[in-house]
Amino acid sequence: MKKRGIIALFLAGTLTTSLPGMDAGAAWKSDANGRYFTQKASPGYAVGWKKIGKYHYYFNTDKYAAVGWKLIKNDWYYFNAKGRMLSGIWIDDSYLGADGKMVKNTVIDGILIDENGNRITDNPTESTTAGTTSSKALKNTWVLRDGNKYYYDYRGKLATGFFTIKDATYYFDPDTGILQSGVVKVGKKYYYFDPDTGVQKTGYIVLKDGTGYYFSPKTKAAYKGWHKIGKKYYYFNSKGVLQRSKWISKKYYVDHLGRRCMGWLTLNTKTYYLNPKTGIRTKGLTRIGNDTYYFKTNGVMLQNQWKKNRFFQADGKMAVKTWVNNQYVNANGRITKTKSAGFFTEKKKTYYIRANLTMAKNCWELINNKWYFFKSNGVLLKNAWKDNYYVDADGVRVLDRFYTINKVTYLFLPDGTLAKGFADYKENRYYLDPVSGAMKTGFQLINGLNYYFDPSNGVMARNTVLTINDSVYSFDANGAATLDASGYAMGRSIAEYAQKFIGYPYSYGGATDLTKGVDCSGFVKLVFQHFGIKLPRTSQAQALGHNSKEPGGPFAQVKYVSEKELLPGDVIGYYYTAPTHVAIYIGNGKVVHASNSQPYPKGGIKISDYDLGNPKNITRIMRYW
Structure with a gap:
């Protein structure tokens, strides 16, 4: 509700004055909700700013002309009962400029106006000393005195309690009239007012010390107890403070954001289960999914303990269809079998019971000077690797062999x-x-x-x-x-070894595996490497041998020979002085080489005439053995 200042009488007079007569075709219309202005353009009535005659009006989206105070694009305006924008006038202790906007942070006729557009009086008359409840001189006015703010209404009466000014609600001390801010207790309820402006705020508020509140958009008061905000439940104590990271009523838990927790919860190594619908802490024997658990009276999940003749494992699940030390539990968790100390076999699986009647699980066990490993379910591991050791068919760790x-x-x-x-x-x-x-x-x-x-x-x-x-x-x-290498045996060995890879593929850049694809120089390099002869990687460098500048040297000494001296195991270079292709001579006018990327026998590693069809192709012959 807007307060009425000195304009109240003016509005009353206006409302009692009959409107000028308008014929049936006039653009102005009115009904019980107010006045509006019709027009031919869509939507058939004015919306937003519109100048009609010499006056400015503002029409809301519901088509009706604004009346009273109106916030438009961060600026306040005032419209009289006919919807006309006012300007150059004081209204409710605020001044409207020539453009109709409420002015801020300025001085009008010697009167200071603050950043909120309110008139400030710091030199009140004698009748407005501290404690006075009314003033004939001051009306619709803020007064700053001794660091405190007061407000006098249109009658000159000191504002107290809740008070609305320009659609903003404030709270003034009922006894002193001092403007209040922050969290304020009124009766049994708490409210919040902006620390800087004193304007009442709602919604989620966090103070500088991290304390949180939620003030109802409807009642404006702080929430107390449980409240659902969005899709989550939150708890506020009797003073409206949001509770975080704690138990509520010993059965609910709220997290660091204040949200009620549901489902599994771990706190300080202790595990709880909170009802997924209500959040209430679970107690006793409980079925969750396909497993059974037991929760103590304080909600803590039982682990590695017997309870009600059932055993609850390290993960809290009730043991079923398994051995618990020397006892076997069935599908209902009940004990059905008992074993004495030593090895025993159950359904082709081997287990071990110690002398203290505990079962070996998830550990190495030294038994009769032999090491065995038992899995987490107690079953003896066999024919498998474990921790870089290996256990054989009997489950014994393999040693010294x-x-x-x-x-x-x-x-x-x-x-x-x-x-x-x-x-x-x-x-x-x-x-x-x-x-x-x-x-x-x-x-x-x-x-x-x-x-x-x-x-x-x-x-x-x-x-x-x-x-x-x-x-x-x-x-x-x-x-x-x-x-x-006497008798040229090495050359023959090289030639014979190279022929073992006939039919394998060619791969440009390949130089690591003779069976998975190599190029011409990679083929030569790997064949010679098998005999401990180190060659450079590329065909050009292979023609230079130990003189090559290619990284990875030193390389084998190369000897250049003529075609008349050609022997099996020699390397032939082709096409240029620095060869671009190399092959290994195998005798009888033939070479073996990684030819091209076509499938064998057109490509791949194959045998060809030693001159590749033209004697001029040969440029160098190298011997490395």
Whole structure:
């Protein structure tokens, strides 16, 4: 409700004065709700600002002309009973400028007007000293005295209690008339008034100290007790303060935002379950989903304990169809079987009961000098990896021996851990993959040196001479291999080995696996690498050998030979002085090479004439052995 100032008599007089006569075609219309102005343009009546004659009017969206105070785009205006905008006049202790807007932060005729458009008097007459309840000199006026604000109404009477000014509600002390702010108790209720302006506010309010309130948009008073706001329930104490992170009535819990919690709740390692519909704390034996739980009288979930002849596990679930130490519980959680200490088998699964009648679960157990692992349900683990150890078909941890798993052989040390890298075991040396621990056999290039491990047992060749694939190798005390290249055996070995990969695909940039796709220089590099001969990566660099500037050197010494000197195992470069293609000569005028990306035999790794169809194609012949 708008208060009526000195304009009240003017409005009353206006309302009793008959309106000028208007014929049936006049644009102005009126009904019980007010006046409106019809027009041909849609929607058939004026909306918003409109000048009619010499007066300005403002029509609401419901078509009726605004009357009294009206806030339009952050500015206040005043319209008389006919809807005419007023200007250049004092109304309700505020001044309307020439444009009709209520002025703020200025001085009019020596009168100070504050940031809210209210007149401020800081030098009241003698009749307005502190405690006076009326004044003949001051009406519709704010008074600032000793840091306190007062307001005198249109009769000059000091405002007290709730008081409305320009659609804003304030509260003045009933005894002193001082404007109140913040949280104010009136009777048994609490209200909130802006600390800066004193205007009453509603909705959710948080004070500087973090205290929260919710003031009803309808009653304006602070909520007390439980209230649903949006889709959540909140609890406010007797003073209207929002409660957070605490139990309410020992059966509800509100979180850090004050919301009533539902469902599972964990506080300080203790677990609770709150009814998903009401939020009430659960007690006693309770079915949740497909599982049964037990909650104490204080709501705490029972864990790792027996209750009412049932066992509730670490996760709170009642144990069913399982062993609890030496006792078996059925689908209802009831004990049906009891076992004595030691191993026992149930439905082809092995368990172990300790001497204290507890069941081994989720742990390693040393039994008769052998290590066993039992899963979380107590079942003995078999034929499986656990914590980098392996247990065999009897569930025993494999120790101090070679053991084959899925056709891969591993060496397990005396403590059961996997050997990796070089390993000395029972007077022999072996090499196990540094990552997986799998035993390696045959030739292995390790840190730039070639070693040989017996394919039958993995033993490293040391201090011996062996003929392998028609080639003779010498092995020193550390196992490093040296090839005896006499009689050009090395060249023949290279040529024979290269032909093992005929039919495998070509892949540009490939240089890691001869069976998964390589390009021409990658093919040559990997073949020679098998014999411990280190070549650069690219065809151009391979033509330069140890002189190459390509990273990764030093590389093998290259010897250039003529076509007349061409032997199996030589590398032929084609097309340019710095060759762009390379192949390995295998004898009888043929080469093997990674030709192109077409499917074999048109492409891939294949045999071709050594000159690739034109003697001019050959630019260099290199020998690395």
